Amino acid sequence: METVTETSWLSDDRLELMRASVPVVYVEAVPVRVDALGNVTRIGLLLRVASDGSISRLIVSGRVKLGELVREALVRHCEKDLGPLALPRIPVDPAPFTVVEYFPDPDKTGYHDPRQHAVSLVYVVPVDGDCEPTQEALDLAWFTPAEAASRAVIGQMTGGQDRLLRLALAHVGQLP
Amino acid sequence: METVTETSWLSDDRLELMRASVPVVYVEAVPVRVDALGNVTRIGLLLRVASDGSISRLIVSGRVKLGELVREALVRHCEKDLGPLALPRIPVDPAPFTVVEYFPDPDKTGYHDPRQHAVSLVYVVPVDGDCEPTQEALDLAWFTPAEAASRAVIGQMTGGQDRLLRLALAHVGQLP
Amino acid sequence: METVTETSWLSDDRLELMRASVPVVYVEAVPVRVDALGNVTRIGLLLRVASDGSISRLIVSGRVKLGELVREALVRHCEKDLGPLALPRIPVDPAPFTVVEYFPDPDKTGYHDPRQHAVSLVYVVPVDGDCEPTQEALDLAWFTPAEAASRAVIGQMTGGQDRLLRLALAHVGQLP
Amino acid sequence: METVTETSWLSDDRLELMRASVPVVYVEAVPVRVDALGNVTRIGLLLRVASDGSISRLIVSGRVKLGELVREALVRHCEKDLGPLALPRIPVDPAPFTVVEYFPDPDKTGYHDPRQHAVSLVYVVPVDGDCEPTQEALDLAWFTPAEAASRAVIGQMTGGQDRLLRLALAHVGQLP
Numbered sequence: 007m008e009t010v011t012e013t014s015w016l017s018d019d020r021l022e023l024m025r026a027s028v029p030v031v032y033v034e035a036v037p038v039r040v041d042a043l044g045n046v047t048r049i050g051l052l053l054r055v056a057s058d059g060s061i062s063r064l065i066v067s068g069r070v071k072l073g074e075l076v077r078e079a080l081v082r083h084c085e086k087d088l089g090p091l092a093l094p095r096i097p098v099d100p101a102p103f104t105v106v107e108y109f110p111d112p113d114k115t116g117y118h119d120p121r122q123h124a125v126s127l128v129y130v131v132p133v134d135g136d137c138e139p140t141q142e143a144l145d146l147a148w149f150t151p152a153e154a155a156s157r158a159v160i161g162q163m164t165g166g167q168d169r170l171l172r173l174a175l176a177h178v179g180q181l182p
Numbered sequence: 183m184e185t186v187t188e189t190s191w192l193s194d195d196r197l198e199l200m201r202a203s204v205p206v207v208y209v210e211a212v213p214v215r216v217d218a219l220g221n222v223t224r225i226g227l228l229l230r231v232a233s234d235g236s237i238s239r240l241i242v243s244g245r246v247k248l249g250e251l252v253r254e255a256l257v258r259h260c261e262k263d264l265g266p267l268a269l270p271r272i273p274v275d276p277a278p279f280t281v282v283e284y285f286p287d288p289d290k291t292g293y294h295d296p297r298q299h300a301v302s303l304v305y306v307v308p309v310d311g312d313c314e315p316t317q318e319a320l321d322l323a324w325f326t327p328a329e330a331a332s333r334a335v336i337g338q339m340t341g342g343q344d345r346l347l348r349l350a351l352a353h354v355g356q357l358p
Numbered sequence: 359m360e361t362v363t364e365t366s367w368l369s370d371d372r373l374e375l376m377r378a379s380v381p382v383v384y385v386e387a388v389p390v391r392v393d394a395l396g397n398v399t400r401i402g403l404l405l406r407v408a409s410d411g412s413i414s415r416l417i418v419s420g421r422v423k424l425g426e427l428v429r430e431a432l433v434r435h436c437e438k439d440l441g442p443l444a445l446p447r448i449p450v451d452p453a454p455f456t457v458v459e460y461f462p463d464p465d466k467t468g469y470h471d472p473r474q475h476a477v478s479l480v481y482v483v484p485v486d487g488d489c490e491p492t493q494e495a496l497d498l499a500w501f502t503p504a505e506a507a508s509r510a511v512i513g514q515m516t517g518g519q520d521r522l523l524r525l526a527l528a529h530v531g532q533l534p
Numbered sequence: 535m536e537t538v539t540e541t542s543w544l545s546d547d548r549l550e551l552m553r554a555s556v557p558v559v560y561v562e563a564v565p566v567r568v569d570a571l572g573n574v575t576r577i578g579l580l581l582r583v584a585s586d587g588s589i590s591r592l593i594v595s596g597r598v599k600l601g602e603l604v605r606e607a608l609v610r611h612c613e614k615d616l617g618p619l620a621l622p623r624i625p626v627d628p629a630p631f632t633v634v635e636y637f638p639d640p641d642k643t644g645y646h647d648p649r650q651h652a653v654s655l656v657y658v659v660p661v662d663g664d665c666e667p668t669q670e671a672l673d674l675a676w677f678t679p680a681e682a683a684s685r686a687v688i689g690q691m692t693g694g695q696d697r698l699l700r701l702a703l704a705h706v707g708q709l710p
Contacts, residue, residue, distance in 0.1 A: 016379055024379050027372055029422055031381045031477045043253040044272025070381055072475055075459060075467070077219040095271065096220025098306050100355040103275070104707060105452045105479065107427060115427070123424055125383045125479075127457065130274050169709065176704030179276040179632060181697065192555055200555050203548055204600055207557045207653045246557055248651055251635060251643070276633045280531060281655065283603060291603070299600055301559045301655075303633065345533065352528030355456060357521065395605040396624025429571040447623065448572025450658050451631065452707040482626050531628040 025122040032126035033079045034106070035066040036174040037088060039148065040132045046178045048148040049171070050137065051159070052087055055144055063147070063162045065171065067126070076100065076127060084131060087143060093135030102127035103177045106170055117166035130174055151180035201298040208302035209255045210282070211242040212350040213264060215324065216308045222354045224324040225347070226313065227335070228263055231320055239323070239338045241347065243302070252276070252303060260307060263319060269311030278303035279353045282346055293342035306350055327356035377474040384478035385431045386458070387418040388526040389440060391500065392484045398530045400500040401523070403511070404439055404491055415499070415514045417523065419478070428452065428479060436483060439495060445487030454479035455529045458522055469518035482526055503532035553650040560654035561607045562634070563594040564702040565616060567676065568660045574706045576676040577699070578665065579687070580615055583672055591675070591690045593699065595654070604628070604655060612659060615671060621663030630655035631705045634698055645694035658702055679708035 016024065024030070037050035051063040068083035070076060077096055084094040106126045108119035117126075139146040149159055155175055160168040175181040192200065200206070213226035227239040244259035246252060253272055260270040282302045284295035293302075315322040325335055331351055336344040351357040368376065376382070389402035403415040420435035422428060429448055436446040458478045460471035469478075491498040501511055507527055512520040527533040544552065552558070565578035579591040596611035598604060605624055612622040634654045636647035645654075667674040677687055683703055688696040703709040 020375075020379055023372075024376055026424075027368055027376050028380065028424055029383045029426075031383055038274065040272075040274055042272070043251070043257060044274055045253065046274055070477065072378075072380055073461070074381075075219070076457060076477065077221065081219060095308075096216075096218070097273075098214065098216055098220055098222055098308060098354045099279070100457045101455055102453055102457070105428060105454070106707075109425070125422065125428065127477075132271075132274060172709055173704045173707070176701045176709065178274045179634075179701070181700055181704065196551075196555055199548075200552055202600075203544055203552045204556065205559045205598055205602075207559055246653065248554075248556055249637070250557075252633060252653065277631055278629055278633070281604060281628045281630070282531075285601070301598065301604065303653075348533055349528045349531070352525045352533065355458075355525070357524055357528065390626065392624075392626055394624075395603070395609060396626055397605065398626055427571070429573065433571060447660070448568075448570070449625075450566065450568055450572055450574055450660060450706045455627070484623075484626060530626045 029123045029125045031070040032067060032108075032124045033070060033076060033083060034126050034128040034170070035080055035084055035094070035131040036128070036171065037066060037084070037092070037094070037131055037133045037137070038178070046130075046151060046175075046180050048150060049154040049175070050088070050133070050146050050148050051154070051163075052139055052143040053145040053147060061144075061162060062164055063159065064167055066131075080129060080131065084133070086140060088133060088146065089136070089138040089140050091136045091138070092133045095132040095134065097129055097131070102129050104128050104170075104173050106166070108165070115166070116169060119165060128170060128174070130178060151175050152182045155182050205299045205301045207246040208243060208284075208300045209246060209252060209259060210302050210304045210346070211256055211260055211270070211307040212304070212347065213242060213260070213268070213270070213307055213309045213313070214354070222306075222327060222351075222356050224326060225330040225351070226264070226309070226322050226324050227330070227339075228315055228319040229321040229323060237320075237338060238340055239335060240343055242307075256305060256307065260309070262316060264309060264322065265312070265314040265316050267312045267314070268309045271308040271310065273305055273307070278305050280304050280346075280349050282342070284341070291342070292345060295341060304346060304350070306354060327351050328358045331358050381475045381477045383422040384419060384460075384476045385422060385428060385435060386478050386480040386522070387432055387436055387446070387483040388480070388523065389418060389436070389444070389446070389483055389485045389489070390530070398482075398503060398527075398532050400502060401506040401527070402440070402485070402489065402498050402500050403506070403515075403523075404495040405497040405499060406495055413496075413514060414516055415511065416519055418483075432481060432483065436485070438492060440485060440498065441488070441490040441492050443488045443490070444485045447484040447486065449481055449483070454481050456480050456522075456525050458518070460517070467518070468521060471517060480522060480526070482530060503527050504534045507534050557651045557653045559598040560595060560636075560652045561598060561604060561611060562654050562656045562698070563608055563612055563622070563659040564656070564699065565594060565612070565620070565622070565659055565661045565665070566706070574658075574679060574708050576678060577682040577703070578616070578661070578674050578676050579682070579691075580667055580671040581673040581675060589672075589690060590692055591687060592695055594659070608657060608659065612661070614668060616661060616674065617664070617666040617668050619664045619666070620661045623660040623662065625657055625659070630657050632656050632698075632701050634694070636693070643694070644697060647693060656698060656702070658706060679703050680710045683710050
């Protein structure tokens with residue numbers, strides 16, 4: 007999950023207090039390229055260099071703000087992570103394909119966020135446009151479903167996002 | 183459901199025999215326009231003049247042929263009914279949002295097809311391109327969700343497609 | 359949505375501050391009776407007398423607490439509203455069938471909660487056991503899908519739950 | 535997929551002709567045990583001895599007959615494979631969690647049925663009762679999600695059902 011906190015609407019103190027009080031609503035988006043038949047041909051994963059120099063890969067992720075619609079949060083985080091020209095195709099169905107629950111305790115669900123209990127609504131989002139990663143991401147790489155499910159790629163994902171990626175591949179019928 | 187039989191792969195006799203033996207696999211697509219947030223803003227309904235001069239409205243519908251993928255059938259019928267420039271966005275999820283079962287007995291499920299027992303996989307399909315109805319359809323009209331759910335429009339749909347249209351509106355969170 | 363605040367884990371002040379800071383995670387459950395084929399035969403609606411003496415009907419609803427799983431919250435609220443012998447069948451799919459967003463502004467989405475911005479994960483939950491409403495509910499009444507969708511019943515639901523009930527009926531293929 | 539043909543409603547000749555003409559509608563059910571929170575705790579797999587003495591594992595599967603509802607076919611095949619006391623919980627949502635397409639060509643989709651092109655609607659079906667395999671199945675074994683996804687078990691499934699089983703595990707959030 008994203009490590010940049012969004013403090014524009016909440017002070018750090020308020021955010022800490024909130025995290026100590028209630029679960030936080032998140033959205034996550036697995037960016038994909040699709041062919042004319044609707045088959046997923048590529049999965050987009052952000053690259054980020056951790057403080058120890060290791061590279062981790064992650065999907066689009068972020069908090070839903072007070073007063074913000076889930077759809078608005080999805081667009082905002084896709085634009086934040088993929089750039090303004092990505093043209094994300096937000097699904098017509100308001101229901102996520104799965105719900106993932108992150109906890110500070112890494113063993114509770116296998117989805118781990120040291121900062122907070124987050125309830126995350128996860129969507130597969132086709133993107134048609136040009137993607138250029140913004141903010142702290144180094145790059146955005148596109149993988150075939152087979153590559154994305156390989157140990158080489160899955161092994162670079164943390165906090166349970168490796169599992170989440172495979173759930174997404176299964177959802178679109180592309181789990182190898 | 184469509185009234186033009188596709189006899190290119192099956193003779194009429196073979197088709198009759200088949201309909202007397204097994205349920206037929208159908209796909210149906212509710213064509214929609216969406217905004218940047220993924221909200222459905224318009225629903226496309228084909229117009230057709232019946233033999234008695236009345237107008238009925240219907241969604242995209244047709245049979246899955248032997249050897250044909252469900253995704254291929256969806257694209258083929260969208261192109262057949264909406265024209266080659268419609269650019270249908272076939273969903274990434276292979277599962278339909280609902281399954282509807284048509285029977286010659288109109289009371290069995292409320293979905294009625296006098297010709298056959300059909301098991302229909304129904305999808306909501308965003309279309310971006312220019313739609314121009316082909317074949318026997320007179321026109322394609324686009325309605326807001328409120329208009330599509332109104333008695334004026336719903337009242338022109340038959341065989342249970344009025345109900346199916348409302349299921350689709352509910353699926354996208356737009357049932358008035 | 360429920361009007362009894364759960365203050366066991368949060369003081370009133372903390373709850374107010376939280377509601378002024380972030381969206382709140384809710385779960386809602388539409389309790390149903392099903393037959394051996396999985397068809398919904400009855401929908402359960404709670405009855406409550408409002409301060410003006412009017413009766414309103416509502417579905418099971420409540421907040422997800424810090425550290426609580428969505429599944430645990432679903433069971434807890436079903437037991438709270440339907441009694442300890444209801445035997446709710448929590449769905450195997452962690453994804454809700456729809457997501458509904460409540461706002462203090464009644465016009466923003468049509469789903470209205472004067473107290474807060476709530477993101478609600480909504481499930482259809484078959485119940486097999488004996489239901490006896492607890493807490494402030496007067497009664498629990500079971501309606502056929504046709505009755506539940508009728509103006510007499512829908513007209514007694516507020517805050518958008520009438521619409522939500524119809525989305526649930528559509529989801530199970532039972533919208534009249 | 536099942537190897538016993540159901541000839542009660544169709545002669546062998548008619549069945550052959552039908553298979554040479556149209557895709558056949560199938561239902562498949564992944565039988566599961568669930569706990570009170572709706573978590574899948576066990577997956578049931580049928581055991582069958584092939585003609586070469588090898589053991590293969592498979593899920594509940596069978597054809598939808600002319601005039602038969604999908605729900606009726608699901609119950610019939612669950613009773614056929616799991617016995618009359620299995621008490622299958624057919625889902626309230628008529629939509630399958632995925633659609634799988636079997637072809638005589640094993641490479642077309644990876645789902646292989648040498649006899650026919652089949653369009654299969656796949657459901658996860660909790661069963662509460664006593665299961666005793668009937669017909670040609672040797673036994674029914676229950677596996678934890680981790681066991682079911684292991685090479686030892688997956689390796690005994692053929693025709694793509696190994697992949698289908700993993701899609702089912704992903705759907706219920708239990709893919710290891």
